[in-house]
Amino acid sequence: MNKISVMLLFCITFLLTVPVGTVSGAAAPNGQIKGLDEQVQEIKGDVLAIAAELNQLEERLLFPSHTQISMFLSLAANEQFRLDSVEIKLDGKPVAHHLYSFKELEALRMGGVQRLYTGNVKIGEHAVEVSYAGLSAEGEELRETQQFRIQKDERPGIFDINLARHSISLQDW
Amino acid sequence: MEQRNSGYGFEKAMMKLLLVITLLCMTSVAQAVSTGAPQELKDLYFGETLYYAFQEEWFEAISLLDTELAQHRGLDQPELDSLYVHLGLAEFAVGDFELAYRMHRRAGRAITEVINGDVPHDVRNEAIYRLATIYYHKDQPLNALYALERIEEPVSQGLRADLDFLRGQVLMANGRHSEAVGVLLPLQDEVGMKGFAGYNLGIAMIQDGRLEEGRGYLDQVGQLKSDDPVEIALKDRANLYLGDKLLQERAFEKAKRVFDRVRLDGPFSSQALLKSGWADASLDFYDRALVPWTLLLEREVTDSSVQDALLAAPYAYGKLGVYSKAALLYGAALEAFSREIGRLDESIRLIREGRFLETLAREELQQDASWVVRLRELPDTPETYYLLELMASHDFQESLHNYLDLDQLRRRLETWRDDLDAYDELIARRKAYYDPLLPAIDARFRELDSLMRLRLEQRERIERRFEAMLVAPRPDYLATAEERVITDRLEEASAALLLTGQPVPADVEARIRRIKGLLSWRLQVGYDARLTETFTHLEALDRDVEELRQSYSTFVRVRQAATQSYQGYGDDIRRQRMRIGAALGELEELQLRQGHLIEIMAVNELTRRRERLEEFQVKARFAMADSYDRAVRAGAEERVK
Numbered sequence: 001m002n003k004i005s006v007m008l009l010f011c012i013t014f015l016l017t018v019p020v021g022t023v024s025g026a027a028a029p030n031g032q033i034k035g036l037d038e039q040v041q042e043i044k045g046d047v048l049a050i051a052a053e054l055n056q057l058e059e060r061l062l063f064p065s066h067t068q069i070s071m072f073l074s075l076a077a078n079e080q081f082r083l084d085s086v087e088i089k090l091d092g093k094p095v096a097h098h099l100y101s102f103k104e105l106e107a108l109r110m111g112g113v114q115r116l117y118t119g120n121v122k123i124g125e126h127a128v129e130v131s132y133a134g135l136s137a138e139g140e141e142l143r144e145t146q147q148f149r150i151q152k153d154e155r156p157g158i159f160d161i162n163l164a165r166h167s168i169s170l171q172d173w
Numbered sequence: 174m175e176q177r178n179s180g181y182g183f184e185k186a187m188m189k190l191l192l193v194i195t196l197l198c199m200t201s202v203a204q205a206v207s208t209g210a211p212q213e214l215k216d217l218y219f220g221e222t223l224y225y226a227f228q229e230e231w232f233e234a235i236s237l238l239d240t241e242l243a244q245h246r247g248l249d250q251p252e253l254d255s256l257y258v259h260l261g262l263a264e265f266a267v268g269d270f271e272l273a274y275r276m277h278r279r280a281g282r283a284i285t286e287v288i289n290g291d292v293p294h295d296v297r298n299e300a301i302y303r304l305a306t307i308y309y310h311k312d313q314p315l316n317a318l319y320a321l322e323r324i325e326e327p328v329s330q331g332l333r334a335d336l337d338f339l340r341g342q343v344l345m346a347n348g349r350h351s352e353a354v355g356v357l358l359p360l361q362d363e364v365g366m367k368g369f370a371g372y373n374l375g376i377a378m379i380q381d382g383r384l385e386e387g388r389g390y391l392d393q394v395g396q397l398k399s400d401d402p403v404e405i406a407l408k409d410r411a412n413l414y415l416g417d418k419l420l421q422e423r424a425f426e427k428a429k430r431v432f433d434r435v436r437l438d439g440p441f442s443s444q445a446l447l448k449s450g451w452a453d454a455s456l457d458f459y460d461r462a463l464v465p466w467t468l469l470l471e472r473e474v475t476d477s478s479v480q481d482a483l484l485a486a487p488y489a490y491g492k493l494g495v496y497s498k499a500a501l502l503y504g505a506a507l508e509a510f511s512r513e514i515g516r517l518d519e520s521i522r523l524i525r526e527g528r529f530l531e532t533l534a535r536e537e538l539q540q541d542a543s544w545v546v547r548l549r550e551l552p553d554t555p556e557t558y559y560l561l562e563l564m565a566s567h568d569f570q571e572s573l574h575n576y577l578d579l580d581q582l583r584r585r586l587e588t589w590r591d592d593l594d595a596y597d598e599l600i601a602r603r604k605a606y607y608d609p610l611l612p613a614i615d616a617r618f619r620e621l622d623s624l625m626r627l628r629l630e631q632r633e634r635i636e637r638r639f640e641a642m643l644v645a646p647r648p649d650y651l652a653t654a655e656e657r658v659i660t661d662r663l664e665e666a667s668a669a670l671l672l673t674g675q676p677v678p679a680d681v682e683a684r685i686r687r688i689k690g691l692l693s694w695r696l697q698v699g700y701d702a703r704l705t706e707t708f709t710h711l712e713a714l715d716r717d718v719e720e721l722r723q724s725y726s727t728f729v730r731v732r733q734a735a736t737q738s739y740q741g742y743g744d745d746i747r748r749q750r751m752r753i754g755a756a757l758g759e760l761e762e763l764q765l766r767q768g769h770l771i772e773i774m775a776v777n778e779l780t781r782r783r784e785r786l787e788e789f790q791v792k793a794r795f796a797m798a799d800s801y802d803r804a805v806r807a808g809a810e811e812r813v814k
Contacts, residue, residue, distance in 0.1 A: 032770065036572070036575065036763070036766060036767055037275075037575060038278065040579060041276045041278050044274065044578065044582065045276065045279060046756050047582050047586065048235055048239060050586075050749065050756060054749060055236065055240050056240065057596075057742070057746070058592075060737075061596060061738075064734050072217045103228045106228075107223075107227035110209070110223070112210065112223040112224030113214065114221070154730070158217060173217055173255075
């Protein structure tokens with residue numbers, strides 16, 4: 001049984017039964033609240049549509065497909081170590097560095113994938129170095145670094161960096 | 174009353190009230206999302222949307238997923254796209270995320286599409302469940318009921334209890350309490366529903382007229398043993414509800430026992446203390462009533478129950494004949510009411526000046542779970558405690574979330590507008606860089622292009638000859654340049670001799686023949702070796718040609734990219750700028766209206782509380798005068814005696 005959903009449903013009933021009727025009833029007409037709410041929903045849709053078009057425009061303008069390279073980061077399944085930071089070097093130059101908040105780490109643990117870097121490189125072979133720092137469940141300090149050679153062709157380069165407690169792998173998608 | 178911690182305080186109770194109720198509601202929609210990561214992720218971009226969704230960053234999640242789905246649908250062969258494997262989940266997730274982002278209408282449409290689509294039975298049932306939840310959230314219980322009627326058996330084990338609980342709630346909201354009882358009864362022992370089902374069952378039974386049974390279930394919930402803060406709050410709430418019912422039925426003794434089960438450090442303790450006192454007072458046990466009411470007098474005076482107790486306590490003293498004490502307490506109440514009316518006036522002024530909205534929109538407050546409490550600590554903000562009940566209400570929460578969402582959208586649009594300016598500048602710079610360079614590059618490219626075409630034609634010719642030689646050997650094709658020169662010179666010499674009109678000397682003719690024979694012999698003997706060598710050279714040439722072709726296409730691509738890096742964006746950017754401008758205008762107006770509505774709600778609430786205090790002031794004045802009179806009369810009678 002999903003306790004959270006029960007709590008939420010309860011919460012709604014709960015609020016309806018808490019003696020605040022005089023408050024919301026007198027405070028603002030229900031129709032006005034609903035009308036505004038619908039308009040807010042409409043404008044959210046409009047802004048989302050703008051965002052989607054801007055995403056595409058930005059990608060075309062800043063990251064043309066033949067030079068585009070994206071590095072995604074994921075955690076190996078069931079990994080419980082605490083990831084503190086990740087750094088990526090591309091051809092010897094640091095291109096991405098990220099410190100993880102609790103929410104971000106949880107999102108990775110739940111199976112989310114973070115786009116850590118998007119940039120432009122020439123077609124051909126490139127050197128990638130991935131480093132991470134973290135802490136194991138037992139409190140052991142974890143530091144790993146791994147070098148890779150990647151091949152960039154005419155298509156957008158999409159790479160998945162997968163972190164495990166003592167290993168880093170990189171896969172060309 | 175149950176007292177877990179003798180050092181309780183009103184603030185602590187308020188904090189719990191907020192944490193347990195208000196914050197649950199604030200995070201409710203977010204937690205309602207149930208989209209999880211697939212077992213095996215096949216599309217990194219879908220994984221990215223989940224990354225944002227798991228952090229409750231709905232805007233990013235929806236915009237990325239919308240983009241992904243739009244690209245997927247635009248493909249000629251979508252089945253070859255990596256998103257194809259997750260398409261069902263992705264379409265479901267859109268509705269889920271939109272629901273979390275409080276876009277109920279779009280979420281409803283998205284989920285309805287899933288329901289009407291070709292989806293597995295369990296997925297369809299899950300979608301209907303979510304659609305019904307949306308209707309229930311949006312105060313449309315009848316639509317929720319219609320949606321639930323579309324559920325088809327068998328229902329998966331994971332959904333069964335949730336679904337029945339929702340059905341029970343929806344039936345109650347439709348006034349069909351008897352049916353709700355039937356649905357909620359089997360859920361009593363469901364794991365994870367401890368108390369929740371019982372509470373609703375109790376209320377449903379009471380509403381259905383089955384008072385005794387209903388009270389029994391509420392009584393069970395009121396005696397729950399649990400450490401879970403929500404279950405404890407539920408327990409208190411059940412006791413409060415049951416106590417009220419018993420008060421209405423004039424079962425004062427029972428009511429008092431039930432009110433006394435409410436924790437002293439819980440969010441409902443003030444109400445319970447007040448009502449416990451009234452239960453005693455109703456039995457004319459005014460001395461007993463003074464115990465909870467005196468406790469209340471030590472609490473935060475903004476609490477409505479405390480303000481009631483400010484009048485109730487002297488009333489009890491009056492009933493007990495202690496008029497002087499009653500008069501003093503009425504005097505203290507009058508002072509407190511005047512002070513609070515002053516605070517309320519100041520709070521109303523601050524709200525009208527826009528301080529309330531300014532504070533609500535402060536980002537650092539929204540990061541903190543106890544932000545409503547912290548509001549109070551800020552200078553120039555209205556008295557938050559008077560607004561607690563309002564702020565816990567569904568309407569206020571919806572309005573506040575909308576206001577904050579609009580604020581966030583406005584900031585995004587402003588950032589994008591600046592981004593477009595930056596893009597314009599970037600494009601202008603690219604144009605300024607490439608425009609002078611490209612004509613010269615193009616001219617040189619045209620030269621190289623014609624040269625390359627020539628060489629490619631030569632190569633084609635060689636290959637054709639080579640293939641012909643494999644069928645019909647032609648040693649002369651494989652002669653070296655020196656051998657060709659010698660052959661030509663021999664031909665010229667023979668021709669020159671013929672032109673003299675004289676017979677060719679025999680020794681000269683023999684020498685020419687010998688040399689020709691020698692050349693022919695060398696070509697015949699070396700033919701196979703030369704053919705092999707030619708083949709090797711042709712292969713090497715092919716490699717060079719391939720390299721040349723790649724360089725050529727790289728050049729064409731880069732040349733094209735150079736043009737594309739600054740051409741063809743003008744219309745797009747102009748259109749986006751117009752759309753952003755229009756959206757900003759609309760959004761700012763909407764935010765003003767939404768903000769104004771919140772202010773009206775807050776001012777109305779404070780005005781209501783102010784009017785209540787004014788009434789209390791009048792009552793207190795008369796009661797104080799009466800108590801003084803009685804005290805004086807009692808003193809006089811005493812002296813006479």
